[in-house]
Amino acid sequence: MATLTVDEFKQDFKDMILRLYAEDIKDSDAHQQFTALAYLLREMYAPNLKETRQRYENDRVKEAYYFAIEFLPGRMLQTNLLNLGLSDVVMTGLLEMGLDVEKIVDAEPDPGLGNGGLGRLGSAFLDSAAALHMALNGNGIRYQYGLFRQTFENGFQVEMPDDWLRGGNAWEVRRENRACLVRFGGNVWMAEDVFGRLVPHYENTTDVLAVPYDTGIVGYHNHTVNTFRLWSAELPTDPSRTYTLQEKQNVNEITEILYPDDSNYAGRLLRLKQEYFLVSAGVQSIVRHYRKHHRNLNHMDLTVAIHINDTHPAMAIPELMRILMDEEFMSWDQAWALTTKVMSYTNHTLLAESLETWPEDMVAQTVPRIYQIIQEIDRRFRAMQVPVYGDDRVNRCAPLGNGTVRMAYLAVIGSHSVNGVAKLHTELLETDVLKDLYRIYPEKFNNKTNGVTMRRWIQIANPPLTKLLDSDVNGDWKHRPLDIIGVQSFANDPTFLKKLREVKVKNKRALAKRIRTHLNIAVDPDHALFDVQIKRLHAYKRQLLHALYIIDEYQQIKAGKDLAVPRVHIFGAKAAPSYYYAKEIIKMINELANLINNDPDVGDQLRIVFVPNYGVSEAEDIIPAADVSEQISLAGKEASGTSNMKLMANGAITLATMDGANIEIADAVGQDNIVIFGMTAAQVQAYTNYSSQAIFDGDKHLQKVVNALIDGTIPNIGREGRDIYNSLLQYNDEYYVLADYESYAKAQDRITGLYQDPERWYQMAAINIAKSGQFSSDLTIARYGDDIWHLTRDQLVN
Ligand code: 6GP
Numbered sequence: 179m180a181t182l183t184v185d186e187f188k189q190d191f192k193d194m195i196l197r198l199y200a201e202d203i204k205d206s207d208a209h210q211q212f213t214a215l216a217y218l219l220r221e222m223y224a225p226n227l228k229e230t231r232q233r234y235e236n237d238r239v240k241e242a243y244y245f246a247i248e249f250l251p252g253r254m255l256q257t258n259l260l261n262l263g264l265s266d267v268v269m270t271g272l273l274e275m276g277l278d279v280e281k282i283v284d285a286e287p288d289p290g291l292g293n294g295g296l297g298r299l300g301s302a303f304l305d306s307a308a309a310l311h312m313a314l315n316g317n318g319i320r321y322q323y324g325l326f327r328q329t330f331e332n333g334f335q336v337e338m339p340d341d342w343l344r345g346g347n348a349w350e351v352r353r354e355n356r357a358c359l360v361r362f363g364g365n366v367w368m369a370e371d372v373f374g375r376l377v378p379h380y381e382n383t384t385d386v387l388a389v390p391y392d393t394g395i396v397g398y399h400n401h402t403v404n405t406f407r408l409w410s411a412e413l414p415t416d417p418s419r420t421y422t423l424q425e426k427q428n429v430n431e432i433t434e435i436l437y438p439d440d441s442n443y444a445g446r447l448l449r450l451k452q453e454y455f456l457v458s459a460g461v462q463s464i465v466r467h468y469r470k471h472h473r474n475l476n477h478m479d480l481t482v483a484i485h486i487n488d489t490h491p492a493m494a495i496p497e498l499m500r501i502l503m504d505e506e507f508m509s510w511d512q513a514w515a516l517t518t519k520v521m522s523y524t525n526h527t528l529l530a531e532s533l534e535t536w537p538e539d540m541v542a543q544t545v546p547r548i549y550q551i552i553q554e555i556d557r558r559f560r561a562m563q564v565p566v567y568g569d570d571r572v573n574r575c576a577p578l579g580n581g582t583v584r585m586a587y588l589a590v591i592g593s594h595s596v597n598g599v600a601k602l603h604t605e606l607l608e609t610d611v612l613k614d615l616y617r618i619y620p621e622k623f624n625n626k627t628n629g630v631t632m633r634r635w636i637q638i639a640n641p642p643l644t645k646l647l648d649s650d651v652n653g654d655w656k657h658r659p660l661d662i663i664g665v666q667s668f669a670n671d672p673t674f675l676k677k678l679r680e681v682k683v684k685n686k687r688a689l690a691k692r693i694r695t696h697l698n699i700a701v702d703p704d705h706a707l708f709d710v711q712i713k714r715l716h717a718y719k720r721q722l723l724h725a726l727y728i729i730d731e732y733q734q735i736k737a738g739k740d741l742a743v744p745r746v747h748i749f750g751a752k753a754a755p756s757y758y759y760a761k762e763i764i765k766m767i768n769e770l771a772n773l774i775n776n777d778p779d780v781g782d783q784l785r786i787v788f789v790p791n792y793g794v795s796e797a798e799d800i801i802p803a804a805d806v807s808e809q810i811s812l813a814g815k816e817a818s819g820t821s822n823m824k825l826m827a828n829g830a831i832t833l834a835t836m837d838g839a840n841i842e843i844a845d846a847v848g849q850d851n852i853v854i855f856g857m858t859a860a861q862v863q864a865y866t867n868y869s870s871q872a873i874f875d876g877d878k879h880l881q882k883v884v885n886a887l888i889d890g891t892i893p894n895i896g897r898e899g900r901d902i903y904n905s906l907l908q909y910n911d912e913y914y915v916l917a918d919y920e921s922y923a924k925a926q927d928r929i930t931g932l933y934q935d936p937e938r939w940y941q942m943a944a945i946n947i948a949k950s951g952q953f954s955s956d957l958t959i960a961r962y963g964d965d966i967w968h969l970t971r972d973q974l975v976n
Pocket residue numbers: 294295296297299440441488526527532599628816817818819820838
């Protein structure tokens with residue numbers, strides 16, 4: 179923790195503004211003020227960053243490298259202030275100087291280097307690992323443009339470029355002296371070198387310079403500062419060569435954009451290049467670093483672990499094999515034994531359409547040496563397993579098949595550990611998605627249920643709750659997440675429940691104010707229930723189910739029946755730009771909002787707020803103000819979910835199907851403190867001959883709701899309404915929206931009933947908060963460290 183008085187801070191801050199901008203504070207703008215603050219903090223933790231690195235090196239500490247094609251770090255000013263223990267001093271100083279703290283915080287760009295849960299999880303893990311003194315490094319891509327900025331025009335999603343680096347990135351340090359060359363394309367053949375060793379010879383390759391940019395990940399109230407490394411593609415600096423503009427462009431485009439789709443595997447050449455670029459640069463730099471202190475790589479597994487986060491970085495396996503064989507001259511067997519000890523893999527999806535399979539010829543042309551190695555992995559896998567498991571099974575799960583490289587299978591075969599991200603998910607990997615490989619390698623499979631960082635989601639996002647917990651709850655929940663269980667002893671204490679209610683109302687008022695200012699919608703924070711669904715827009719997540727219920731409520735009001743409790747339905751969701759149906763759902767919800775929010779018959783009873791550009795920063799505003807957390811995916815489709823955990827930790831009541839980590843949340847809080855509905859995964863699997871039409875035909879009430887999509891009730895959705903209607907009936911409702919509707923509507927009615935009894939409601943909220951500790955990413959990352967990577971850490975976790 180850093181020590182600094184308010185006066186010292188003010189002086190340092192003034193000096194920094196002057197040094198950076200040759201200006202007085204009064205002439206500086208919010209972005210300059212943010213940048214000056216960031217530089218000040220960076221100067222403060224720089225010695226710890228250096229010392230942490232040196233400690234790992236000198237003490238031969240085992241380090242893990244988390245490879246991911248996506249990260250969503252969120253803004254870092256407040257987390258760094260919190261972790262350095264400087265929040266109070268700096269806030270006081272800024273206020274005394276008459277500066278607008280909120281403006282300064284908002285001036286920091288929120289790096290959208292990921293699509294959703296997968297990227298956010300990686301960043302939570304980095305935060306937690308630093309808090310626990312664990313040697314975990316992040317390895318990703320420094321996309322010049324992050325996930326698109328979403329706006330709405332006439333209710334349609336419009337995508338704008340996210341030029342997040344425009345004003346510079348104050349946290350990063352460019353380290354050109356640690357750059358590596360990554361080789362693409364050309365021809366490769368094996369021939370003996372002067373020592374008679376078989377080595378690859380290359381011609382006509384395209385070489386790309388990978389330049390790392392490092393950001394410090396500051397540990398919470400400790401001295402650890404880990405490294406988060408993002409790679410940028412540039413032209414090599416070879417003085418003997420000149421490059422054409424086209425060549426420059428081809429190189430730059432590798433790290434230009436993030437693929438804005440997390441549910442459909444695209445199979446584009448550029449994405450393949452991004453994947454190899456990341457793993458080749460990352461693995462090379464790990465090996466080079468290791469080599470500084472070791473004569474050979476024989477025992478690399480003792481101090482290095484490489485984690486493959488989803489399949490995108492799976493080529494780390496053949497890339498390490500390449501280096502071990504071609505550059506370190508290990509035999510195949512020795513290299514393979516080492517590689518599988520170093521590598522581990524997490525799967526994040528159950529959707530068949532998200533599983534990556536690359537056309538073999540594309541891989542052969544783009545990374546020919548890697549392709550040869552994958553072929554050899556495939557050949558040996560078959561030779562070894564066919565005699566035991568037979569042709570059919572092995573064909574089904576070998577790395578090569580149907581003319582494609584099957585990245586998930588490659589990742590499982592080349593790793594010593596394979597994990598899913600919630601109990602149900604891991605079970606479904608074992609029994610369904612990866613069952614053939616589970617049969618062969620049952621010992622590799624394990625579960626690591628996801629987690630969220632309570633520092634960001636409670637301490638930073640929800641100061642009123644933090645204050646309440648600090649004053650009333652025993653134990654040290656900030657360092658030992660399970661200590662938050664202390665809240666449980668107040669579950670029957672009316673005074674505490676009243677305070678908890680005041681906290682929620684305060685947060686709802688703050689959100690209502692933002693909604694009023696930015697979206698010009700009036701919502702009533704004091705009486706209305708805030709019903710929140712925030713996540714990517716995808717058919718399996720069933721935002722449509724939620725929207726149908728809103729239509730139901732609206733029709734009730736129009737029929738003259740008041741709602742028992744006024745509701746504000748809050749959505750936040752980006753759709754992949756090429757996901758036509760998802761964009762139609764957005765349009766439909768926006769038009770429904772337009773209708774409802776402006777209908778005088780509705781009065782204050784019902785509102786829809788679709789918050790544009792949902793991301794980490796927007797989540798920080800919404801989550802503390804949520805009463806209900808909608809987790810309503812079709813059971814068996816959502817791997818885990820993590821917004822479910824953030825919302826429960828902030829005292830929202832979960833309305834959920836038995837899917838992903840919802841099941842574990844239900845186990846933790848008990849059936850009385852969660853509202854569960856709908857089919858289970860097993861029921862969905864066993865459902866034969868589903869006919870959405872039959873359900874529709876047998877339910878007059880449902881007919882009226884669904885017909886609103888096409889009968890003109892909702893203006894301006896001619897085509898979208900028809901398409902959505904058809905998806906439900908003509909195309910037999912792939913995600914069983916109609917099958918679960920009745921059960922969902924009843925569950926919503928239960929919510930209404932519960933909400934009318936504030937004491938009961940806040941008792942449920944208290945129990946949810948009390949039980950949220952087990953979903954802290956501190957605990958999750960400790961399990962990764964203990965079971966998979968074998969890292970040392972602080973004993974702080976309960
Ligand atoms: C997501 C899963 O959909 C979500 O359920 C999970 O909580 C999250 O990963 C973190 O584990 N998956 C992705 O975002 C993805 O791109 C390929 O999967």
